[in-house]
């Protein structure tokens with residue numbers, strides 16, 4: 001079994017995965033969303049302190065889990081063959097919490113240490129509880145920190161085809177929620193309000209708040225941008241506040257959210273369509289496509305991409321909703337591949353990095 005740890009942002013999570021079957025045996029996550037909600041976003045210093053409390057608590061639960069499997073109290077951790085941990089990218093101050101725990105466990109139990117790139121981890125969320133993987137695979141990764149199209153030939157050969165020039169997709173949902181005083185994380189809240197929208201008025205051009213446009217619509221470049229759209233939302237809210245004050249009716253919030261979500265998703269679809277066409281015209285048309293990352297839980301986005309994949313006859317892979325956001329299960333699943341290749345890290349030299357260094 002591999003014990004894996006994730007602490008790259010505001011989720012403290014530990015998992016235990018069986019190496020031969022890739023079965024997720026134990027998985028626990030403590031989210032800090034409620035605490036950060038009061039600040040409208042993640043406060044790194046607070047996140048780090050909360051990891052320092054939560055990770056030992058979950059490790060203790062993992063110990064009881066192993067005891068329940070029949071391992072004696074002096075050898076709780078004897079079935080473990082390696083310790084895996086997210087080392088990059090993420091908030092340095094929170095990554096360190098997980099990495100210190102992983103290094104200590106690896107040293108104390110005399111086990112190899114496996115360093116996992118968080119973005120690769122998201123790709124492996126597709127293969128949790130699955131013995132085999134599917135490559136080559138093209139992926140849209142949409143999270144709080146990234147919006148990427150990634151092409152993976154196999155588990156070691158991956159490259160970025162497109163990225164955001166400014167905010168990420170998930171981050172733009174967080175910022176819109178913050179402007180509408182809806183709390184954090186913004187993605188699920190904005191999606192919920194968008195579902196309440198009144199269809200008939202959504203595309204009514206007479207209404208000023210519905211004049212958002214789809215980013216980079218006329219650019220052929222495979223790149224994303226969300227800051228202009230976010231700014232349009234800010235101006236619409238400002239205009240509304242000047243007329244009506246800072247009280248937002250449910251209808252106003254729902255319609256802003258619906259139009260914003262529509263434009264943000266159309267932007268992704270627009271670029272994906274260009275990418276699919278490029279690939280279809282080249283030597284390597286896409287067979288398998290996936291959406292991963294916290295924002296891949298967005299049902300509207302899933303539905304729209306699923307329609308696009310049908311048109312292009314591409315098979316769509318999706319992770320179960322519970323494994324879209326950060327979790328140690330995906331880190332454990334990614335670690336199995338490295339374990340099979342004996343790809344271990346030196347305990348004394350492994351480092352955290354806020355940016356991705358390994359994957360690309």
Ligand code: KG4
Pocket residue numbers: 009142143144145146169170171173174185186187188191293294295296297298299324325326
């Ligand atoms: O992957 P993740 O848990 O953390 C990072 O690695 O960043 O992604 C979190 C991001 C947040 O920005 C959150 O608002 C967004 O994913 N998110 C969503 C939805 N659920 C989470 N964005 C849009 N729609 C959702 N349903």
Ligand code: ZN
Pocket residue numbers: 118122143144293294325326
């Ligand atoms: Zn993530």
